Amino acid sequence: MAIISQIQGTGLGLKRELIPQIQSLYGQEKLANINFVEIAPENWISAGSKAAKQLDWFVERYPVVCHGLCLSLGGPSPLNIDFLKQVKAFLHQYQIPVYTEHLSYCTDGFKGEQGYLYDLLPIPFTEEAVHYVAQRIRQTQDILGQRIGVENASFYVAAPISEMSEIDFINAVITEADCLLHLDINNIYVNSVNFGFDPHVFLRGIPGERIIYSHMAGHYRQTPNLLVDTHGENVIDPVWALLEDAYRLFGDFPTLLERDNNIPPLTVLMQEINKIADYQDKAGHRFTAFHQAPEQMTG
């Protein structure tokens, strides 16, 4: 059971493959920097008794956060209210204080159904899209009775109809929805290469006070100017530099390592998590309204 102020320091995205290793090394110094873990509700909701037992084990030992994949905040189909209510019950059941989603879409409303495509697709950055997405975030927050965080997504296609830059889109949506930001450092870098902008300038446009936590990850370099966000490689130096810069700008916000493919042993992943912790130690301390006053956020 956790409250939002316990989401601190460094964390790990929980993959099924890693569970036995975490359980066997639990309590040892090696894992000291796993301060919280992240799960995708889509993978754990009604997943059967074995998964429920595993989740009980984690909830008793770690603060857990939920990072969703399929809410489709930018999708043309109606918001899936039944699913959102399942998420709400799930958050309540396991006392999970944080839910974040992507600033993207994964449905197309095909044949009058949701039409899930199960991937993160790019929303065109238009004025109409800002209002549409912000309204759906507000609707989500109303149903859940809590603020959510939205993550800056990685993408590979820039919509020719876009009317503004990504950073302006993010800011407009977050301000209008009055939600939190789930900052993905690697995604900033991936997009900066894919679309040719300076990631450090982008970072300076981020509303730092709204960061709930951040992601670090590796990516795949398909060509020199096309990076694919696979979470299957080590974090590269320019992304570390970006994290360092972000801590310098905004203080040591909580940060979690994502590794979804090509997963090395846990002790190897810990090297990257420990490195994040080192960067945090060097950075200034950060205080935000929601980290100081958790009771207002957990509802």
Added chain:
Amino acid sequence: MAELPGFQRYQLAFTARLRDPQNQPPLAGVPDERMAVYEEIVFNNLFESVSACFPVARKVLGKRRWLKLNQAFMRDYSANSPLFRKIPEQFLEFLQMAELELQQQLPPYFTSLCHYEWIELSIASAEASDIKEGKPAGDLGNSRPVFAPAMQLLDYEYAVHKISARHKPKQQESTQLLVFRNADDHVKFIELNAVTYRLISLLQNSPITGIQALTLLAKELQHPRPESIIEFGLSILEDLRSQGVIIGTHD
């Protein structure tokens, strides 16, 4: 589509292309190389989820036909569950609802085979029912047997459990199976004869004791010596208990 905002018209053109890259036009002003990234990752995600659940069906159909079937799934089916785990179930529904034209291109046993492959995943993640264990060593004849919390009887027209790339059934063969999740959360299959299948369905469908169910069964079979059915049936129930299908009894 005219009344939709511009960004949504763009999104729908985008996803139409993802669903059917061979027939839908490319988007104006979008480099092919970039669009190809989405075309590949979206299809591959789906393809891998489906393929992982249906290893036998995949081999039976062969690489090329399996790929084409999955492309049709991507193109024609509107998935309605946000849970990745439900992708195979939706593939099964796609097969069950498929147009006759597609059905006729598939082997007659194909949908049954896919159901059999999917049910393992389904039972593995099924919510446990609230049934209390009862008495683990209780009398199966004079009290009500309690079954494993995730369990299902299966009745197929083909011997689906024997199908492989080398063994494709040439004719129908009525097949009854039982699938259940044991106390260690492992999914097990048991092949049943028709009598055991009927006995279990009688016990599942009404709150009766082992002997009551066997008495009904003897009547259905018009057996001249019901007591031999009861004696034989009780040994079957004991055997099911030793395998973890029956986990106890209720009074």
